[in-house]
Amino acid sequence: MDMLHSQKLTHAVTVQRSPEDLFTAWQNPREVSGILHHLSGRLRGDVEESEAFAVPHVEIVGLDPPRRIEWLARVGDEARCRGATEITPGPPDRGTEVRVAVEIDAESHLIKRALEKLRGHDPVLLLREDLRNFKQRMEAGEFPTTLGQPSGRRTFIGSRLLHAVQDRLQRAHEPAPRSATDGAP
């Protein structure tokens, strides 16, 4: 990871599961690999599409039970991101707060970075989607989707940009190394 071009991201979600359940999920490298699927596999604009969906290998590099996990995600030999997850009980009856801080090797060129965002590769959006999907899996047991549903579209012209982002975010689940029912409440 080129620290000169690193970018720090943070995001938090509240999940209606116990801190113990969530800590269990995050301390399993395979689980973390699935949780961070959007972010760690799709950070660089120069990756091939097939590689963009590659499953990252995650190492747990630090554990501080029951609330902090540090991890490093690689695709091949390349470190794609590293970060830490803090799990803390929310206010009474408000679930458990999950805060993730990530350091990524980001595109340094402003125009390339803007183009990445237009292609749906905005790291901020990807991290949010990863944590949203984590919450959905823990609370609902599956990810909502409309991919594959019928419609009566007559032309492909219209909201193509919307579709590009929507398809990227939803299709990322297809090769994910996890069952849709894993972690179901």
Place this chain on the structure above:
Amino acid sequence: MKAVCWHGPNEVGVETVADPSILNPRDAIVRVTLASICGSDLHAYGGHLPGMERGDILGHEFCGRVVATGARVRNLAPGDRVVVGPVIACGGCFFCARRRWSLCDNSNPNAWLAEQAFGHSPAGSFGSSHLFGGYAGGLAELVRVPFADVGAIPIPDGVSDEQAVLAADVLPAGMMAAEMCDIQPGDVVAVFGAGAVGHCAALAASLLGAERVIVVDRVPERLEAALVHLQAETVDFQRSDVVDALKDLTAGRGPDACIDAVGMEARGPGLSGAYERGKQALGIESNRPVALEQAILACRKGGVVSVVGSYTGLAEKVPLGAAMSKGLTLRTALEHGSGAIAALLAAIGDRRADPSYLVTHRLPLDDAAEGFRMFQERANECIKLLFRL
């Protein structure tokens, strides 16, 4: 299968599209037997909802029989008769646990998009804008119902399909509108809009103990129906100033609670109304909040304004200064469906509530274009229109 698809403002067509399939373990496929058009479908039909796409399948009030279930749906089986409301809810999040299903955290696949518009994402819903997920709707022969174990409600014996479809949306919306008024003995409740939701809100207000209910609209047959079936008083806003009329009917106090069951396409009187329609047509404003404005001005000091008519985007001319100066409580939500539907089906079965009189037209699905036109124009004394499949 056949489905009613949106092809642009004021244009729908019955198209042959692919059958839906199970996409997630908690899905079910329902073969629709009866579906209806809601006032909020007209917002989509008219092109007033941002995020609609040509080809989207419309409709969010339907009932039918289950034909297939996903691996994790254990409370339904093929052949079960079910009704489905507009809201798609996971049943496991903070909001679902508090029976506020339209706020579900986990059912909108386009939550990222809704967050840009609203700050937070509401639940997904059928047949609506892609801000709400873009789920294919219920005006179709077959519908995929996500989280069917929560959202497909079994219909009890003794409740007809027509009654069940009314319990899908308009009746729970009306009940929620009245519940948000926190009705106390002696209260006078004014309901703006005598469409199906307005009628159900007036019915619910009476059931919850309102002393008097006043219904405001301009369509004679809708006001007549409120008078005949609900024993409500009526105000025709084309014949009198609504605020003055409501103050007069309450000896100057104003109604204790006002329900806006109209929403973004309210018709204002005279030049003011034409100005609002012009701005909406030009895309300068998303809403025509005339009914909301009148509700705020008419409501008594310290009263409640309950908003269930649909709004989107931004609205001008909402008199927040009046609301604040009068100490009003504003409450609003999208209808919550699910658990409310089950309770209302029981009430219909027990004959405690029955809005069946609202159904004025029954058409085959092939006549959807004509049905939308008639419903939009309030033609042929149309209050509630059902499609048979």
